[in-house]
Every structure is written in C-alpha cells, then in structure tokens.
Amino acid sequence: MGRICSEYASGQHFLRATYEVDGEALRLNLTAQSDADTILNLCHPPYTNLSGVQSISDHRLQIFADRNLPSEAALIPTGQLADVAGSRFDFRKATRLPEGPFNNTCCLHKMP
Structure with missing residues (x-):
C-alpha cells in the first residue's frame, strides 16, 4: 500500500493494487476510494534491478515521452x-540512467 500525505488527502482511503501478467507484459492497476472529496494521485515507483548486480549504473531506460511535468x-x-x-x-532513446535520484512524471505518447 502507498503512503497518503494527510496534508493533501482528506478522509479515509481504500487503495488496491492488482498485478496481471498479459503475455510478455506486466500490468499494474491502481484504484482508490475515499469517503471525502480529496486529491489523490496514485503512482508506482518501479525500482527494479533487472540484472541482479548491486549497481544499476549500466541499466538503460527508454520512455516514449516528448514532455514531462516539472515538480516543485x-x-x-x-x-x-x-x-x-x-x-x-530525455529517454526517448534507450539511455543510461542519470547520476543520483530523479523523480519525474512523464507524458507518454504512442510507441513508434
């Protein structure tokens, strides 16, 4: 279950995460219900080390997004x-991960 910041989200919340294998894809569905009007943005930070070695510095990331949403x-x-x-x-082409942590919301578009 995710963390709810009570400063921004009022009321009681019920969150559900459902994982589904669809062929070669892993699908994640996130749903939420609240008993009060509130702002809720569900997301999943996919911190996954695919190679099994200690460092992810050689991993490459590709995201089909021309734009993102800057954060404060x-x-x-x-x-x-x-x-x-x-x-x-800019991860439109497979690119090595940047140094240090980054937190970003990507505006996805259709794959080429």
Missing part, C-alpha cells in the same frame, strides 16, 4: 509541460 521541491507537479529534448529526462 516537495515533488508535486507544477502543472506546466516541459519538452524533454536535451534535458536529463
């Missing part, structure tokens, strides 16, 4: 859209 210091998106071209968030 508290990691809440500002509502603006930013182009990823030339930025540290």
